[in-house]
Amino acid sequence: MPFYGGSELANVYDDALEKGFGLVASNIAEPNVMMGLMEGASRVDSDLLLQLSGGAATFAGNEDPVDGLEAMGTYIDTIADQYDIGVFLNMDHQTDPEFIEAQMDLGIPSSIMIDASHEPFEENVATSREIVEMKEEKGADVLIEAELGQIKGVEDEIESEEAFYTDPEQAVEFVDRTGCDLLAISVGTQHGVAKGKDLELRPDLAGDIRQALRDHGLDTPLVLHGSSGVQPDQLQRMLQHGICKVNKDTRYQYEYTRTAYDLYDEDPANIVPPEGVDGDRDTFFNDTDWSPNKDVFDPRVAGRKIRERIADVHADLAEVSGSAGHSRYA
Numbered sequence: 001m002p003f004y005g006g007s008e009l010a011n012v013y014d015d016a017l018e019k020g021f022g023l024v025a026s027n028i029a030e031p032n033v034m035m036g037l038m039e040g041a042s043r044v045d046s047d048l049l050l051q052l053s054g055g056a057a058t059f060a061g062n063e064d065p066v067d068g069l070e071a072m073g074t075y076i077d078t079i080a081d082q083y084d085i086g087v088f089l090n091m092d093h094q095t096d097p098e099f100i101e102a103q104m105d106l107g108i109p110s111s112i113m114i115d116a117s118h119e120p121f122e123e124n125v126a127t128s129r130e131i132v133e134m135k136e137e138k139g140a141d142v143l144i145e146a147e148l149g150q151i152k153g154v155e156d157e158i159e160s161e162e163a164f165y166t167d168p169e170q171a172v173e174f175v176d177r178t179g180c181d182l183l184a185i186s187v188g189t190q191h192g193v194a195k196g197k198d199l200e201l202r203p204d205l206a207g208d209i210r211q212a213l214r215d216h217g218l219d220t221p222l223v224l225h226g227s228s229g230v231q232p233d234q235l236q237r238m239l240q241h242g243i244c245k246v247n248k249d250t251r252y253q254y255e256y257t258r259t260a261y262d263l264y265d266e267d268p269a270n271i272v273p274p275e276g277v278d279g280d281r282d283t284f285f286n287d288t289d290w291s292p293n294k295d296v297f298d299p300r301v302a303g304r305k306i307r308e309r310i311a312d313v314h315a316d317l318a319e320v321s322g323s324a325g326h327s328r329y330a
């Protein structure tokens, strides 16, 4: 049964901290990206952490996030059975306690991120603590990630115009008072389409946060959000400082669309009438001799290419983050 819960995921993070690697936490909203990720992770013998945001669950569930989680959970569980690696699911950037409670009751996710980082410190502590208590009361096999500091950019329904770097001493107080299992920190990354060359990254600050936590007996794995633009050398510097989870969403979104675009752009006449040909789409081109090419427009053609590309991209990222070759289950 390779789709695992929180206690197994905690073992993977223990390995990651000990060996100095990170899991590339990869967002999905539909099956092609999910299958590409499983193929890529398995190819390089890495365990895989998928992520579903609230918006992605809502999309997958035809506007009902609980249905979306159940549908994607079943899909992940079924396809994960084809592979020997461990597969995990994190619920990314969660803000609604009711939906979080449903996630725990369903027992599908391996971890849940409560994102109250936009709130003042005391409110952030209280909201994050509430979710940790919910988990404890229910005895749910799930890890809780919370965030301190603010990351610039847009991720799903969360938007921030400014960045606030995480303060190491406040991080200690935050982890101590909330009891969170993972801590997302702000050290200069940015959500969305960001270029590594423009980021003011602070791996030194990640190191200070890690050290401050350890000085207080806390071995909390750190999480890097907004990592799509972070370049391999930048990422490796971050991994030296206790970052065990590296979140990427935008990169896969681009790869998905670019792969389909390249396919259709090879010869647009496979899809749309060439210049000078008037074709009526509403009659399925009954009025012209030209026809679209089913060998290209069948969505499975683009879908397979998308899966292959996502597999290649993820396999490379798993090599860079060091999780390749470290699956606990292969």
Ligand code: G3H
Residues within 6 Å of the ligand: 027, 092, 093, 155, 190, 191, 192, 193, 224, 225, 226, 227, 228, 229, 247, 248, 249, 250, 251
């Ligand atoms: O939680 C998700 C991430 O922080 C994604 O950030 O879209 O910049 O890759 P990204």
